[in-house]
Amino acid sequence: FNVEEAQYSRRVLGKVDATDADFGQNSNLTYFLQPSSKDIPFEISPLNGVLSVNGVLDREKEDKYILTIVARDNGLDKKLSSSVSVEIQVLDVNDNAPKFFAYDELLEWKHPEAVEFSNHNFDSVMMMPVYKASLEENAPIGTVVTRVYANDSDFAGNGNGLILYSLPQRKNQLNFFSIDSKEGVLTTTTRLDYENQKVHNITVVASDLGSPSLSSTAIVMLSVKDIPDEVEVSDKPVFISRYYELEIEENAHTPVELVTLNLTEYYENFKMKYYIYNDNETDIKKTFVIDPRNGTLYLIKSPDRETKDIYEIIVRAERQKISRQ
Numbered sequence: 001f002n003v004e005e006a007q008y009s010r011r012v013l014g015k016v017d018a019t020d021a022d023f024g025q026n027s028n029l030t031y032f033l034q035p036s037s038k039d040i041p042f043e044i045s046p047l048n049g050v051l052s053v054n055g056v057l058d059r060e061k062e063d064k065y066i067l068t069i070v071a072r073d074n075g076l077d078k079k080l081s082s083s084v085s086v087e088i089q090v091l092d093v094n095d096n097a098p099k100f101f102a103y104d105e106l107l108e109w110k111h112p113e114a115v116e117f118s119n120h121n122f123d124s125v126m127m128m129p130v131y132k133a134s135l136e137e138n139a140p141i142g143t144v145v146t147r148v149y150a151n152d153s154d155f156a157g158n159g160n161g162l163i164l165y166s167l168p169q170r171k172n173q174l175n176f177f178s179i180d181s182k183e184g185v186l187t188t189t190t191r192l193d194y195e196n197q198k199v200h201n202i203t204v205v206a207s208d209l210g211s212p213s214l215s216s217t218a219i220v221m222l223s224v225k226d227i228p229d230e231v232e233v234s235d236k237p238v239f240i241s242r243y244y245e246l247e248i249e250e251n252a253h254t255p256v257e258l259v260t261l262n263l264t265e266y267y268e269n270f271k272m273k274y275y276i277y278n279d280n281e282t283d284i285k286k287t288f289v290i291d292p293r294n295g296t297l298y299l300i301k302s303p304d305r306e307t308k309d310i311y312e313i314i315v316r317a318e319r320q321k322i323s324r325q
Contacts, residue, residue, distance in 0.1 A: 001051070004091045005059040008041070008052075016049040018071035018082060026075040034068045034083065042067060042088070051086070059090040060153045092155035094210030098163050100218045102149045103129035107219070129218040133186075136225045137194040138266070145177065145186040145222055150206035159209035166205050177202055186220060191269050194226040238267055238317050250305040258288075261295040261315060270319045277314040288313055 001013045020027040031049040033042065041055025042065065049071070065088040072081035109128040133146040154160035165184045167177060177200075179186050186202065200222040207215040240262045248256065263272065274295040278284045287301040288311070295317065303311070 001086065002089045002091055003053060003057060005057045005093050005095065007056045008054060010043070010052045010054045013042075013051045013053055013088065016044070016051060016069050016071070016084065016086065018049065018084075020073050022073065022075070026073055028074045029071050030074060031069060031071055034070045040065065040067070044069060053088075057090050059092045059155065060096065063090050063092075064088065065090070092158060092160055094154055094160040094208065094212070094214060096153045096160075097214035098150040098152045098206040098208055098216045100129040100148060100150045100206065100216060103218060104132045105130050109219075131218060131220045132223075133220060134223040134225055135188070135192060137227050138191045138270075139188060140266070141188055141190060143188045145188060145202075146220060148179075148184040148186065148204050148206075148218055148220065150184070150216065150218075152208050154208065154210065159211075162209045163206050164209065166207065168203055168205055176200060179204060192224045194224045198224050200224070238263060240264055248299060248303065251302050252299065254300050254302050256299040258297045258299055261297065261317070263295070263317070267317075267319070272317045272319055274315060274317050277316040278312075283308070284311060284313055287311065290315060 003011075003013060016031065018029055018031075020029055029049075030046045031044050032046060033040075033044055041053055041057060042051065043054050044051050049069070051067075051069070067086045067088065068083050069086055070081050070083045072079055106127040107130050109126055131146055131148055135143065135145055148165065150163050150165075152161040152163055156162050164181045165179050166181060167175075167179050169175065174190075176188065176190050176192065177186055178189050184204075184206075186204070192200070200220075202220040202222060204218045204220055205215050206218070207213050244259055244261075246258055248258070261274065263270075272295070273292050274290050275292060276285055276288065276290055287299065287303060288297060289300050290297050295315070297313070297315070
């Protein structure tokens with residue numbers, strides 16, 4: 001017999017039939033379970049062999065029962081009996097939501113709509129699993145933040161126990177993170193900025209594939225670590241090319257756009273300021289200028305080859321301490 005897990009009150013599963021070739025009292029049969037126990041949620045009618053479930057079936061505790069049913073005649077001189085084994089398979093119902101584990105702590109969380117709606121049917125206060133992580137600002141895109149874990153005690157074979165992870169998105173909200181739907185690995189999708197936001201509270205949802213689907217929520221609390229500018233600049237190359245060689249005709253009509261200095265991938269999302277670093281060479285600053293916003297170098301004074309035929313220009317780029325939105 002197959003029956004779904006649930007609480008039952010004498011629900012009929014089926015009937016066990018036995019026959020006796022004798023006559024009269026010797027052929028009257030009585031059915032019973034052996035051994036008889038109050039611990040199992042089954043009972044059988046002694047008169048007709050109707051088997052019923054009476055109690056709670058929980059597949060997560062017991063997914064199968066094997067019962068021995070005895071049919072005994074009512075002979076006056078000698079009572080004879082036979083037995084049969086009956087297997088009852090408890091079918092899974094999606095009655096367990098995913099549960100997070102291996103988190104750092106549980107924090108009390110109040111539903112934002114609990115005050116507005118007095119007749120709501122959700123828990124106004126619940127304990128939320130919290131994972132804690134930290135990451136240096138400007139870590140490369142795709143850096144792993146942490147991994148969350150959840151399990152579901154329902155049967156995986158029908159989807160009730162299979163879990164997918166997701167990050168709920170709000171309208172007009174920037175996506176700083178993504179999550180592997182199967183593994184629960186959280187990664188960055190952009191560079192984080194300590195000056196812009198020091199802490200990110202990331203909501204993670206674990207949903208099963210049952211119908212209807214059940215889900216649970218956890219929070220990843222990510223602290224962004226500040227990295228001093230001088231460390232960033234000294235450790236990472238700023239420009240794709242460290243040296244450019246250009247040629248231009250004398251007496252050229254100015255202004256002339258010469259070149260745009262491209263940044264390495266590490267710095268391309270930063271707000272940078274460019275300037276010519278030849279402090280003691282006023283002739284260079286009178287002849288060339290650089291756009292401080294995008295690093296485009298211009299010729300603003302027509303050169304004279306007989307006066308000077310080579311210019312060596314040093315350009316410096318510095319990160320600005322402002323938001324990079």
